Amino acid sequence: MKQPYLLFLGSEKVIENAKTAAGIAYWRPEACKGQFRLEGGTIDLGLPDLDLDEAVAAGIKTLVIGIAPFGGKIEASWVSVILTALEKGLDVAAGLHDRLQDHPEISQIAKTHGRTLYDIRKSDKKFDVGTGEKRTGMRLLTVGTDCAVGKKYASLAIEKEMKSRGVNADYRATGQTGIFIAGTGISVDAVVADFISGAAETLSPANDADHWDIIEGQGSLYHPSYAGVTVGLMHGSQSDKLVLCHNASLTHMDGLPNFPIVDFGACMDGYLSIARLTNRNVEFAGFCINTSKLSERDALDYMQRVEETFGLPCCDPVRTGVAKIVDKLGF
Amino acid sequence: MKQPYLLFLGSEKVIENAKTAAGIAYWRPEACKGQFRLEGGTIDLGLPDLDLDEAVAAGIKTLVIGIAPFGGKIEASWVSVILTALEKGLDVAAGLHDRLQDHPEISQIAKTHGRTLYDIRKSDKKFDVGTGEKRTGMRLLTVGTDCAVGKKYASLAIEKEMKSRGVNADYRATGQTGIFIAGTGISVDAVVADFISGAAETLSPANDADHWDIIEGQGSLYHPSYAGVTVGLMHGSQSDKLVLCHNASLTHMDGLPNFPIVDFGACMDGYLSIARLTNRNVEFAGFCINTSKLSERDALDYMQRVEETFGLPCCDPVRTGVAKIVDKLGF
Structure with missing residues (x-):
């Protein structure tokens, strides 16, 4: 464009x-x-x-x-x-x-x-079926307790922070807004179902060993409408690191009052069990929480509790930035 | 047709x-x-x-x-x-x-x-996004350690056995051969990714409380090319019962020598954790194993070992029929 x-x-x-x-x-x-x-x-x-x-x-x-x-x-x-x-x-x-x-x-x-x-949303581009074959380069994927919890924002914030430290990093867009921002990408939820993981493999091709793809997550493993997209994207992404995104004010899944938000620990176990199929060494690098509806004190308390519970950095990309997560990645 | x-x-x-x-x-x-x-x-x-x-x-x-x-x-x-x-x-x-x-x-x-x-394969039909809302009627879904392990055959055999006992049951086709056989169905791997679970909801609509949909599984949660389809189909199916299908001669995933076949216990845990999102009460009803490359004695030993390990009926739909599984369903 x-x-x-x-x-x-x-x-x-x-x-x-x-x-x-x-x-x-x-x-x-x-x-x-x-x-x-x-x-x-x-x-x-x-x-x-x-x-x-x-x-x-x-x-x-x-x-x-x-x-x-x-x-x-x-x-x-x-x-x-x-x-x-x-x-x-x-x-x-x-x-x-x-x-x-x-x-x-x-x-x-x-x-x-x-x-x-x-x-942008409906591409005519054809993809191959995913192969699961290991590619060079490093990959971080944002995943969510739910849809619409800030995965795109977190991914862009992490890319920006990494670039500011001189890391060779690229944001990989998987939805329409991200594609406009990056000028390129794949709207993975518009791909024919058989080719989701293949499209994800195309999105983050083999790269230099020290290059990082920061891949925008889609949907949620715990959202009954979109989890298929999430799983295909995870398998194709072969992520080395995951970042769990959440909105601290949510009480139930997006649009589905009968589906409660899943507990962080169970959620992380679920994501790791899926992600390990194509990368045995995958692990979480931290949390990105939208705390916009909490007071400053409540937000900081919330993030501190998460850090103490899981031993991983917890940020609000808007309120605190994501420096702690990029520190954790070793930069 | x-x-x-x-x-x-x-x-x-x-x-x-x-x-x-x-x-x-x-x-x-x-x-x-x-x-x-x-x-x-x-x-x-x-x-x-x-x-x-x-x-x-x-x-x-x-x-x-x-x-x-x-x-x-x-x-x-x-x-x-x-x-x-x-x-x-x-x-x-x-x-x-x-x-x-x-x-x-x-x-x-x-x-x-x-x-x-x-x-049959590429429908122009549009589907709604899945809702996760509970539907009436009972549903059994076949799932696999891998693709191409006999899920369709097992589903048709279970439908036939249930009908022979007077149960109000319908096979629901999710792939091309099944659609030719049933005369109707949805090729779920050809649906746009956003609508996989929605298509699965359409495939097995609300029905009489004692009606059983026997839904043909697709792909495998453990196949890195197709797991997205599998997950969407599972969430939309809201299965009450799962049947794990396997080919006793397989040593690795279909077409992917670097991906070993997953252990039955881990496989069942993985399937249950996904399926529980839309049906808390889901459980396995048994195993359907393709033992065609084993001798009669080896095949029977194999099935007996599985039954002893998991306390669930284990059949080869061709060699033994699926009566034991239908017994287990209470008919």
Whole structure:
């Protein structure tokens, strides 16, 4: 995808639905030159509001649909903006369930004007079946007690901290927001089931012995909707280190009131038993906890208790940073 | 799919590549009225060799491509047979990686003659994400130490034995051969990864409290290529009972010499820990072992040792039948 980006925010009012745009703006500020809002839109990422002519004049190359309303559909009110952007010379990228390429008018106009449409979520790329064969290089995978507990944020924070210490490290994106941030990656939950671990093997290929892939986890082994994706990603990743992510305020699994959050110890045992199939030496390197709804004192107490119980560093990537985990990795 | 079937065997010489046709002929003899072989083909399922005119005269409705050569491609030598079959009024069904519908000539002729093409392996059907919500009815799932250890055969044998005792039971197919046999089912390894458990929930919907779904397992929790599929299928199946399948002659995982077969006890613990997420009461009901390469005495000794070690019935569905397992279920 060509940078810089214009982030399309539609008429969105709910920040959770704009987390793709917010994630790109936070992690790749240098790539984001403006935002584009429709009437009624209240999300403000602090970027200049540019119209399409201003965006072109500012050298912007790609309009990124940075919102994902429930259902993941292309809304009627967006279409004229997308068509005009294509006509004015921008590529368009989206990570929706509905593909830009499957929209007859959008795909026709893109063709006419020689523009590229990027459908991040649904790739047509074919993968091989996983082999389980050991690859060179080191790999860290973030895993979660649940979905949506900050695995992407933790992975990006660990990559950043490692790079700041001169480590040869790369964040490997496995979901749409991460792919926009990294500019590359594989949306593993959109791969055909037979090829999940094969896709994960492709995502983190053999590398220098001292190179670290920091792989963004997906789903959770304890979430009954998505655990298949998690397991395939784990087997293909052959992780040397795992980091357990959790949100300290959760009382049950995402969207499933009848599924309680699993105990940390049981959770770690479960993850290790799966991960050992393709890497006997895998171990946990620490915890990343979202403590945003706790007071400073409660958050620090919480993290100290986890450290004392498990003998591993416990961080909140936002509140404390992840230096302790990178220390533990030996850098 | 409309029955009866004409089983297409091409010029195949390797019985393993004709296991789809062989499976249909074995489990649904009443649906198979003939076989069709090209020059050089040596596979004989003991059915009448019919040409396409004879097949139509015999009332056959569907030509089933019952072979799957390595790579799963539609071979050039098959195309004229498929086209003639369509012209003469037969539907055509296949479970190949290459879809009949994606072959321009085949799809054109089918359209012209108003015939239906069934691509069993790659469905366009969309599924919802799994919910983990408890459904009524009872479910048994076959699981394996490895892929290709007889899970389908065991499932069909258990269904047959249960039906012979008057139990309200249905085999639920999760792979191509099983779908041909059952006439319905979902090829779960071809589903988009996010929807594996959702597809499994669709496969065995809520049913009468005394109804049993006998669900064909896929892959293995211990096979690094396919465990994601296995886990999604397990979570969606919410199995009450598991049956562990194994081939007594295996020394390593299918196609992966560096991956040894896991110990039965560890294997059962692993399966139970995954299955308990969506059914706390799940337990093993027994073992189905392929002992075909052992002598009668060695096979019986093997099964007796397993029974003594785990206190559960151990059968070879071919050598001994599965009556002991159905006894254990309380029928």
